[in-house]
Amino acid sequence: MVVTPWEVSGKIDYDKLTREFGTENLTIDLLERIQKYAGTLHTQLRRRIFFSHRDLNWILDEYDKGTKFALYTGRGPSGPVHIGHIVPWIFTKHLQDVFKSNLFFQMTDDESMLIKKLEDPYHWTYENTLDIIAIGFDPKRTVIISDIKNIQSLYELAIQVAKHMTFSTVKAVFGFQDSSNVGMIFFPAIQAVPALIPSAVSGRSVPCLIPAAIDQDPYWRITRDVAPKLGYPKPAQIHSKFLPGLGKGGKMSASMPETAIFTTDPPEVAELKIMDAFTGGRATVEEQRRLGANPDICSVYYYEYFLFMDSDRDIEELRRNCLSGAILCGECKQILAERVKPFLIEHQARRQKAKDQVKEFLAESKGLSLPE
Amino acid sequence: MVVTPWEVSGKIDYDKLTREFGTENLTIDLLERIQKYAGTLHTQLRRRIFFSHRDLNWILDEYDKGTKFALYTGRGPSGPVHIGHIVPWIFTKHLQDVFKSNLFFQMTDDESMLIKKLEDPYHWTYENTLDIIAIGFDPKRTVIISDIKNIQSLYELAIQVAKHMTFSTVKAVFGFQDSSNVGMIFFPAIQAVPALIPSAVSGRSVPCLIPAAIDQDPYWRITRDVAPKLGYPKPAQIHSKFLPGLGKGGKMSASMPETAIFTTDPPEVAELKIMDAFTGGRATVEEQRRLGANPDICSVYYYEYFLFMDSDRDIEELRRNCLSGAILCGECKQILAERVKPFLIEHQARRQKAKDQVKEFLAESKGLSLPE
Numbered sequence: 001m002v003v004t005p006w007e008v009s010g011k012i013d014y015d016k017l018t019r020e021f022g023t024e025n026l027t028i029d030l031l032e033r034i035q036k037y038a039g040t041l042h043t044q045l046r047r048r049i050f051f052s053h054r055d056l057n058w059i060l061d062e063y064d065k066g067t068k069f070a071l072y073t074g075r076g077p078s079g080p081v082h083i084g085h086i087v088p089w090i091f092t093k094h095l096q097d098v099f100k101s102n103l104f105f106q107m108t109d110d111e112s113m114l115i116k117k118l119e120d121p122y123h124w125t126y127e128n129t130l131d132i133i134a135i136g137f138d139p140k141r142t143v144i145i146s147d148i149k150n151i152q153s154l155y156e157l158a159i160q161v162a163k164h165m166t167f168s169t170v171k172a173v174f175g176f177q178d179s180s181n182v183g184m185i186f187f188p189a190i191q192a193v194p195a196l197i198p199s200a201v202s203g204r205s206v207p208c209l210i211p212a213a214i215d216q217d218p219y220w221r222i223t224r225d226v227a228p229k230l231g232y233p234k235p236a237q238i239h240s241k242f243l244p245g246l247g248k249g250g251k252m253s254a255s256m257p258e259t260a261i262f263t264t265d266p267p268e269v270a271e272l273k274i275m276d277a278f279t280g281g282r283a284t285v286e287e288q289r290r291l292g293a294n295p296d297i298c299s300v301y302y303y304e305y306f307l308f309m310d311s312d313r314d315i316e317e318l319r320r321n322c323l324s325g326a327i328l329c330g331e332c333k334q335i336l337a338e339r340v341k342p343f344l345i346e347h348q349a350r351r352q353k354a355k356d357q358v359k360e361f362l363a364e365s366k367g368l369s370l371p372e
Numbered sequence: 373m374v375v376t377p378w379e380v381s382g383k384i385d386y387d388k389l390t391r392e393f394g395t396e397n398l399t400i401d402l403l404e405r406i407q408k409y410a411g412t413l414h415t416q417l418r419r420r421i422f423f424s425h426r427d428l429n430w431i432l433d434e435y436d437k438g439t440k441f442a443l444y445t446g447r448g449p450s451g452p453v454h455i456g457h458i459v460p461w462i463f464t465k466h467l468q469d470v471f472k473s474n475l476f477f478q479m480t481d482d483e484s485m486l487i488k489k490l491e492d493p494y495h496w497t498y499e500n501t502l503d504i505i506a507i508g509f510d511p512k513r514t515v516i517i518s519d520i521k522n523i524q525s526l527y528e529l530a531i532q533v534a535k536h537m538t539f540s541t542v543k544a545v546f547g548f549q550d551s552s553n554v555g556m557i558f559f560p561a562i563q564a565v566p567a568l569i570p571s572a573v574s575g576r577s578v579p580c581l582i583p584a585a586i587d588q589d590p591y592w593r594i595t596r597d598v599a600p601k602l603g604y605p606k607p608a609q610i611h612s613k614f615l616p617g618l619g620k621g622g623k624m625s626a627s628m629p630e631t632a633i634f635t636t637d638p639p640e641v642a643e644l645k646i647m648d649a650f651t652g653g654r655a656t657v658e659e660q661r662r663l664g665a666n667p668d669i670c671s672v673y674y675y676e677y678f679l680f681m682d683s684d685r686d687i688e689e690l691r692r693n694c695l696s697g698a699i700l701c702g703e704c705k706q707i708l709a710e711r712v713k714p715f716l717i718e719h720q721a722r723r724q725k726a727k728d729q730v731k732e733f734l735a736e737s738k739g740l741s742l743p744e
Contacts, residue, residue, distance in 0.1 A: 110527070110531050113528075113531050113532070113535070114531060114534065114535055121528075148527060148528050148531070151523050151524055151527040152523055152524040155482070155520060155523040155527070156485075156493075156520055158555075159482050159485050159486060159520070159555055160485070162486065162553055162554045162555030162556075162558070163485070163486055163553050163555055164553070165553060165554045165555075166550065166551050166552065166553055166554070167539065167548065167549070167550050167551070167552050167553075167554060167557060168550035168551060170554055171550065176539065177539070178538065178539050178540035178543065179538050179539070179540060180538065180539050181534055181535050181536070181537060181538055181539075182534045182537045182538070182539060182542055182557050182558045182560065182561055183530075183531055183534030183535055183537075183558065183561065184534075185539060185554050185557050185558065186534070186554045186555065186557065186558030188554065189554055189555065
């Protein structure tokens with residue numbers, strides 16, 4: 001198992017991750033506190049797709065006392081967005097809707113430049129911005145920050161952070177070596193900044209909650225060490241699992257297009273990818289009818305579980321039918337494809353509409369101050 | 373002898389420095405080539421205050437062929453400007469006058485924040501800017517760049533530089549350690565940028581010459597390695613010695629006010645500092661008359677030599693009279709004070725006037741494009 005901000009591979013043991021990272025599992029008590037405000041419990045919480053946290057209890061304590069929190073999440077714009085990326089964004093929108101939170105969405109195009117050979121760093125920032133807007137965030141309460149285009153608003157804070165961040169720390173946390181470039185070594189200071197911005201721009205202490213996949217935790221773990229030294233509250237976090245890909249071993253990667261459904265895939269292309277997906281099925285129909293299949297290694301099942309099959313009763317029935325051999329993989333793929341296709345059509349329509357909304361979201365047009 | 377960008381101490385052996393840094397001494401041939409354009413040979417060249425270079429011959433070859441070069445120098449604005457700081461600026465103005473060069477003047481206020489406890493990084497940037505303007509640079513051909521205030525114009529280039537700069541390199545060159553903060557580790561990429569800007573903003577290859585004290589050479593030594601990888605010419609350099617301070621052992625430091633004449637010192641304060649200066653004099657008048665004094669360890673002599681006594685005949689006569697005991701230290705100090713006082717009065721008048729010229733110089737008001 002390898003889980004770093006740049007690489008996620010192997011079989012992920014989430015219990016081991018929470019132990020190693022020193023985070024806490026989401027408790028029933030915490031879920032009930034969120035449910036109190038949300039009315040329902042979001043699928044991604046019920047299914048523990050968001051499963052771990054730091055200081056979420058404090059965030060809710062503050063909210064109970066009337067202190068709103070800001071949300072901060074991000075995206076490294078180095079390629080097209082796939083469905084795995086948008087899973088935590090959908091939950092982030094839910095949090096924004098429930099808690100009327102301001103959302104600071106960081107596009108780490110500088111990091112993308114530092115680790116990839118990008119000819120045009122702005123191309124993917126723009127393309128990915130359309131996907132983010134298409135999720136349906138509230139434009140009044142959301143600002144999308146490109147590190148490169150808005151560095152003027154970030155740099156002085158980043159310098160203050162950097163002053164308290166030694167090479168020794170980033171080496172231990174990220175595994176940097178002598179051969180690492182100095183941009184990557186500095187970058188954790190840049191990724192820290194949006195957690196401080198809600199307080200810095202409003203001039204008061206604003207709690208910040210970061211919903212993101214758990215591989216990004218190291219960045220904010222060190223941010224939590226520095227923030228109090230600068231007079232800012234430690235950012236809290238809520239961590240998601242990774243949506244596995246369509247390939248064997250749960251691989252999904254923008255660099256292996258056949259293993260990922262991109263938000264811009266034509267629905268019929270997505271259908272073909274699903275029909276080719278790796279499943280937990282048997283070698284023959286006869287065998288599968290007799291022995292049943294294995295949903296726990298099945299990418300099709302994961303897609304339903306993570307995003308498309310909202311009803312717990314339906315997902316349990318699917319699991320039962322899979323285990324018993326009552327349903328075959330071909331049928332199951334067809335069911336998923338019939339859900340994915342309309343999802344893509346709708347997302348792509350919103351994405352098209354987003355082209356006219358970009359200015360309402362970008363820091364370079366609206367600044368970083370959001371309403372209270 | 374310690375010579376790094378942050379510390380200069382001990383007895384400076386400039387021959388050893390050029391060998392260790394791998395720079396070249398200014399040859400008669402090079403001086404004659406400059407003199408051809410300047411008409412005269414500037415005092416700081418005649419006296420080898422500027423004494424070493426990298427690729428100055430190439431700069432002049434290009435100029436001979438009709439290709440103008442840009443100048444780039446800088447200042448770390450962490451305190452008041454003293455007379456030692458302005459020595460290379462005066463020569464830089466001479467180069468601008470002779471070669472009609474554009475000048476990019478970098479204020480490394482980010483580095484000042486990273487290494488000092490500055491409450492307000494803008495205070496010294498502004499104060500020092502007045503001193504720079506007071507030197508008399510051509511406002512049409514000069515832009516003063518605050519790293520923090522103009523990071524938007526620098527960051528993307530800095531990222532490109534950083535990509536080609538490893539921790540291993542900056543560790544070897546600057547002696548960074550595990551305890552170094554990540555801002556200082558990244559900073560060499562920022563200090564590289566103004567050397568590339570003349571080419572980057574004009575879209576063609578513009579030679580760049582950096583006149584600066586030799587302690588800053590390591591920054592541009594590594595810039596020279598990176599520039600060609602990004603398609604830019606290597607910056608050339610011309611290196612100055614350090615003006616020793618008024619204290620014993622040649623110390624001059626903004627943190628020891630009694631050892632430095634600040635540009636903002638009232639003339640009578642400067643006079644008192646000079647009268648208290650360390651000299652090469654003897655214990656008694658009788659002894660000095662008999663044995664003579666030592667100008668080679670005398671801070672008063674150095675001030676005359678570096679800046680105030682322009683006539684070679686006068687400085688040789690002073691040296692002779694010092695060695696022979698014909699002149700006493702008190703007299704010599706008085707002569708220097710009578711030169712320093714009107715200099716300060718004039719500089720301070722120009723500095724006052726500079727307050728109305730700031731906008732003509734700052735990158736944040738005029739951008740980075742200068743005339744061809």
